[in-house]
Amino acid sequence: MIRDTSAQDQIVSSASASAPKAAWHRYRWPALAGIALLAGIGWAVHAWSNASRSFDSSRVRVAEVQRGDLVRDIAADGRVIAANSPVLYAISAGTVDLKVVAGDVVKKGQELAIIDSPELRSKLAQEEATLAGLEAEASRANLDATLARAKSRKETDQASIERQAADRDLQRYQRGFDGGAVPQIDLAKAQDTLKKADISLANATTDARLQSQGADLDARNKRLLADRQKAVVAEVQRQVDALTLRAPFDGQVGQVQAVQSTNLAANAPVLGVVDLSKFEVEIKVPESFARDLAIGMPAQLTGGNGQPFPGEISAVSPEVVNGEVNARVRFAAAQPEGLRQSQRMSVRVLLDTRRNVMKVERGPFVEQGNGVAYVMDGRTAVRRPIELGVSSLGEVEIKSGVQPGDRIVVSGSDLFKDAERVSVN
Template identity: 85%
Template sequence: MIRDTSAQDQIVSTSTPGSAASTWRRYRWPALAALLVLAGIAFAVHGWLNASRSFDSSRVRIAQVERGDLVRDIAADGRVIAANSPVLYAISAGTVTLKVVAGDVVKKGQELALIDSPELRSKLAQEEATLAGLEAESSRAALDATLTRAKSRKDTDQAGIEKVAAERDLQRYQRGFDGGAVPQIDLARAQDALKKADINLVNAQADTRLQGQGADLDARNKRLLADRQRAVVAEVKRQVDALTLRAPFDGQVGQVQAVQHTNLVANAPVLGVVDLSNFEIEIKVPESFARDLAIGMPAQLTSGSGQPFAGEISAVSPEVVNGEVTARVRFADKQPAGLRQSQRMSVRVLLDTRKDVLKVERGPFVEQGTGNAYVMDGNTAVRRPVQLGVSSLGEVEILSGVQPGDRIVVAGSDLFKDAERVSIN
């Protein structure tokens, strides 16, 4: 008997269309896709609910907090200026005659310009004539004082002689009276004559003293008037001498502000002189760093060739203009050769170095000064109190509020309008 394959066959149940298994196999992948979409929507809704506003990341700048050394320095571009560059002025109105032109090298005391002022020269002549008259009066007063003292001494001497004569007459009458040859009345008359001579001597001595004092006072007053006029003449002479403008030092003529053979008013600028042996560097420093600058603070100057030179702060302006303070830096050692007016130089002033501190890139959030910063939590910027320390041009120290690795919105946070949470897309 031949066996067939019927023993190997198994009965398989087939599901009919529309059953549960057939439905699952058909919709399982679309269902999974729908679940992913719902999860994304839920995540977006959760982020939107947690942030009151949303901004694009291109509108802000985010920096990471790190630990390291913070070097506080000031870097600025400066220009070379002459430390000594006075402008000479016309001391009086007159016609100017220039002896030099701009750019001429001059020596100390060299004539630069001459101002012709007839009014000032005439005033000098008048004051000198007045001085001559007062000096003559002073001499005459001194002579009168001498004559007065001589006459007073003459009167005193005459009174002294009369007193001596009266004393001798009294002695003679006294001897005659004692011998009985002279009556008592003559003796009494001689005694009265001595008293009169004594009184005349005392008065003559007092007159001599008083007349001498009066004569001395008159002579002194005349002498003081002459001295006062002598001072006036010296001042006018100084003004006349100042009509000739001379170089105050060895240097170079700068800008000439007067025109040849023109009439200038008093105190009008004529020309400037530049001292080529003493240059300084003028820099502009932000107002926030100005309080840290001090005269004598070391600096490094770099020329266009890259060669560094040692320098130090020589002056800091007390005035703030357009948020900046003007400072001057002088060369600590011998200044380099070949410097020119208005030449550009780079200046770096080292303030101090803070070791191992929390720091972050400096941005506008430092100047806002609210005491808060936006720290990133995923894609959400959370407003958090942050205490800042000192700052340099590129970095700022953080004292508290964040940890190393945190990210802070350093620029663009002014768009958030002090919102507590902001979404960054």
């Protein structure tokens, strides 16, 4: 017989061999689940210890602090308006006769409308009649002054002749007295006659001067009255001429506010004239930027075709309406062709440029923070005081409190209710 190897084999129990392996498989998954549970509890405890409240990240916006140039500018949509568009008014009540219609192209000095005012034309006739009467009185006063001067000159000449005759008589009596032919009493009478002639001549000269001055004064007063009336007539004539409304410049008739052949009240609007050769762009600027605007500040205007045009601030309204300030921008060079009233244009006004500053995206935290901001530390937003500088429409300068690379909650921080630390998941 051939002997096999059965005597060499040793029987091993299968239950004892698989026991360690079965025990490992039995506790592996519970152990992993316990480790995950402990990790979750640890993370929750860590998050709870670091933040009093938790918010979803979709409800906030976070921006990174950077260092660079901050360009302060204002971007707004403007409306093209005529820089010169006066409205013509009726200077007096009357019936209007329109010579043009809205949209007509007119030249400077062209008749636009005529207002028939019988009252004003009657007043002009009355004032002209009064002027004619005063002119006649002034002429009569000048004639009276001439006559008075002629009469005074005549009296003066007569007194002068009488004085010469008295002087000759005195000389004759003096020679006769010296020769003994004339008594002394006759010589004394001749001397008295000469003195009387001297007095008469002096009085005649004085009277002539005074009468001439009085006549000149009367003539001057009459002339002043006539000149005053002439000014009144000129003013009434100006008003009558103003009844004819004329174009103040080359342009186009705008809105016509009067109806043909109707009776207008004094100072009622009739029509407007638009200067098509000079346009400006009107923009509305937020109140916070209005204090930085100044007349002459450079601007850039962009039309519908995207072509930019240089401009400058020409006017800034001193009044704030609904949190905005109206400003006007004029073209610094030749204005583009084809501009129309109320056409839309984009305007960008450059205020200034800050070089190499810390800046971050502008958001509601600028107005809501009151000098503080929430800076991200991992997934935790920490409340931290910061110092803000100037701001533009898109960015704001940060002077202190953060470093470049830090992340700030720029929107949604009002949900945190001033908590010191919050979790952002």
